[in-house]
Amino acid sequence: MALVIGFDTATDDTAAAVMCDGELLTESAAGPTAGGGGRPAHATRLLPDLEAAVGAAGGWEAVDRVAVGIGPGSFTGLRIGIATGRALAQALGVPLAGVSTLAALARGIRERGGGGGRPALAVLDARRGEVFAALADGTDELLWGPFVATPAELARRIAALDRPPLAAGSGALRFRGELQQGGAEIPAGADRVHRVAARDICAIGALGPGSDPRDVAPVYLRKPDAERWRERDSTDNR
Amino acid sequence: MLLLALETSCDDTCAAVTDGAHVLSNVISSQAAAHARFGGVVPEVASRHHLELVNPVVDAALHEAGVQLADVDAIAVTAGPGLIGALLVGVSSAKALAAARRLPLTPVDHLHGHVAANFLEPEPLDPPFVCLVASGGHTLLAAVHERSSYKVLGQTLDDAAGEAIDKAARLLGLGFPGGPELERLAAGGDPDAFGFPVAMTREPGLDFSFSGLKTALVYRCHELGEEETSRRRADLAASFQAAVVGQLTAKLERALDSGEWSAVALGGGVAANGPLRACVAALCEERGLRLKLVAPELCTDNAAMIAAAAAELEPLAYPEYLALDAATEAVERRATSNEQRAT
Numbered sequence: 155m156a157l158v159i160g161f162d163t164a165t166d167d168t169a170a171a172v173m174c175d176g177e178l179l180t181e182s183a184a185g186p187t188a189g190g191g192g193r194p195a196h197a198t199r200l201l202p203d204l205e206a207a208v209g210a211a212g213g214w215e216a217v218d219r220v221a222v223g224i225g226p227g228s229f230t231g232l233r234i235g236i237a238t239g240r241a242l243a244q245a246l247g248v249p250l251a252g253v254s255t256l257a258a259l260a261r262g263i264r265e266r267g268g269g270g271g272r273p274a275l276a277v278l279d280a281r282r283g284e285v286f287a288a289l290a291d292g293t294d295e296l297l298w299g300p301f302v303a304t305p306a307e308l309a310r311r312i313a314a315l316d317r318p319p320l321a322a323g324s325g326a327l328r329f330r331g332e333l334q335q336g337g338a339e340i341p342a343g344a345d346r347v348h349r350v351a352a353r354d355i356c357a358i359g360a361l362g363p364g365s366d367p368r369d370v371a372p373v374y375l376r377k378p379d380a381e382r383w384r385e386r387d388s389t390d391n392r
Numbered sequence: 393m394l395l396l397a398l399e400t401s402c403d404d405t406c407a408a409v410t411d412g413a414h415v416l417s418n419v420i421s422s423q424a425a426a427h428a429r430f431g432g433v434v435p436e437v438a439s440r441h442h443l444e445l446v447n448p449v450v451d452a453a454l455h456e457a458g459v460q461l462a463d464v465d466a467i468a469v470t471a472g473p474g475l476i477g478a479l480l481v482g483v484s485s486a487k488a489l490a491a492a493r494r495l496p497l498t499p500v501d502h503l504h505g506h507v508a509a510n511f512l513e514p515e516p517l518d519p520p521f522v523c524l525v526a527s528g529g530h531t532l533l534a535a536v537h538e539r540s541s542y543k544v545l546g547q548t549l550d551d552a553a554g555e556a557i558d559k560a561a562r563l564l565g566l567g568f569p570g571g572p573e574l575e576r577l578a579a580g581g582d583p584d585a586f587g588f589p590v591a592m593t594r595e596p597g598l599d600f601s602f603s604g605l606k607t608a609l610v611y612r613c614h615e616l617g618e619e620e621t622s623r624r625r626a627d628l629a630a631s632f633q634a635a636v637v638g639q640l641t642a643k644l645e646r647a648l649d650s651g652e653w654s655a656v657a658l659g660g661g662v663a664a665n666g667p668l669r670a671c672v673a674a675l676c677e678e679r680g681l682r683l684k685l686v687a688p689e690l691c692t693d694n695a696a697m698i699a700a701a702a703a704e705l706e707p708l709a710y711p712e713y714l715a716l717d718a719a720t721e722a723v724e725r726r727a728t729s730n731e732q733r734a735t
């Protein structure tokens with residue numbers, strides 16, 4: 155018997171789940187806090203939600219593995235999730251599995267999107283008019299990505315595919331028009347498939363050997379602004 | 393009681409293990425080099441470094457103390473004030489470490505930590521005392537009547553003392569952090585060459601202000617022109633430093649005027665400044681007061697001081713702290729300077 159706890163804080167949601175031998179025991183997804191500008195509730199919801207989920211499954215001591223979404227996504231959210239995952243795994247003495255947030259989203263699209271055998275395109279809103287995207291076809295292995303691109307660039311890549319993909323995620327909703335022009339099909343906005351589900355973090359994280367907690371790092375895909383400005387300035391001065 | 397503490401409020405990733413007033417380990421991983429090329433602390437850069445460093449630093453603190461996580465009785469963490477993204481790395485790590493082992497957790501106010509550094513070996517200082525903390529992040533004059541809290545007598549209204557020094561150092565073409573370099577340059581200059589204003593000495597109260605001083609330096613450099621500024625760098629540095637030290641000591645002196653104090657503690661990164669130490673020492677000697685100079689490794693941001701503060705506070709039992717958030721503002725309940733003045 156193997157108990158896996160999985161969570162993701164790369165998007166505005168705080169997603170948490172507990173799985174035992176591939177069977178989902180509990181799953182939760184808390185949206186941003188009401189008021190206060192809708193700041194994600196990662197810091198205040200993640201551990202309480204995990205504790206509730208783990209409590210129902212036999213307590214922290216019963217946990218065999220921790221799986222955490224490593225992005226791409228919100229920088230602060232990723233750090234909250236990964237710092238939590240590393241500390242939990244270290245304190246419990248169990249392996250930590252870092253799972254691509256886009257791979258988890260793609261898995262949800264494939265399993266619950268109703269797209270038949272079509273490729274699954276996971277697209278998150280990266281702000282600043284760009285998206286984070288990755289494509290999976292039939293397995294959890296990613297065919298492309300993760301990468302950051304403009305919706306127009308992504309639409310061109312979609313148009314070049316043999317089969318049109320089923321796309322979902324906050325970025326697919328935000329740039330629905332552009333991506334549909336490229337040939338992507340996108341489920342209705344209310345469909346749960348657009349949100350990262352922690353059961354998919356658990357399912358992917360349960361595979362493979364897991365890592366030393368210290369080796370799990372975020373996938374930012376972008377440098378800090380200060381770094382980019384500095385590089386731009388030094389290029390201008392050349 | 394073995395306490396493991398984490399501190400990630402600014403640009404140092406810190407972890408420490410303490411047993412009462414004894415510091416068993418105090419690991420500080422400075423990111424100064426990473427921020428030097430930007431001339432100051434960049435929050436996103438700091439947060440990324442904290443996440444890279446936090447686990448190795450905690451491991452090192454446990455290892456140096458010769459203990460394992462299973463031996464630790466409680467965990468403490470800086471919950472604010474500071475850079476929110478940086479704080480969240482420490483808070484998230486500390487909460488998860490504590491939760492997995494059902495340990496109690498104490499959120500600590502960073503400034504209370506600087507005050508509590510005085511309670512640690514060697515030569516711990518017991519309240520009552522007046523504490524001056526000057527660093528790149530804060531300038532605080534505090535009345536310490538008990539170990540579990542402090543009263544703010546004065547704080548900076550704009551830049552922190554160390555921040556002003558860093559900005560001045562940058563203007564004079566020195567590296568970051570600017571403190572040691574500015575002091576070295578000033579040593580060869582005349583502190584009376586330029587009459588920079590010692591701000592806030594005419595206003596009542598004990599608050600500080602350093603932004604006007606920085607502006608005065610900018611104007612003076614502009615007036616002098618590039619060549620003359622470069623030629624008189626040492627005099628500019630010495631005069632600027634004298635104005636900073638002058639303001640800090642003037643306010644400390646004013647706080648001591650009530651006559652109720654018998655001891656003074658000087659902490660924070662700027663406390664390493666030689667002329668400041670000399671001025672405060674002279675003031676204390678003149679008034680017959682005990683002066684406690686906090687050890688250098690406990691002066692700059694560190695986690696041992698966070699453990700020292702936590703040791704005086706009621707911890708949150710598991711699972712009360714699971715929803716704990718970081719805060720950019722002060723986090724413990726305590727009297728503010730306004731309340732202090734009203735009484």
Ligand SMILES: [Zn+2]
Nearest residue numbers: 502527529693
């Ligand atoms: Zn500090």
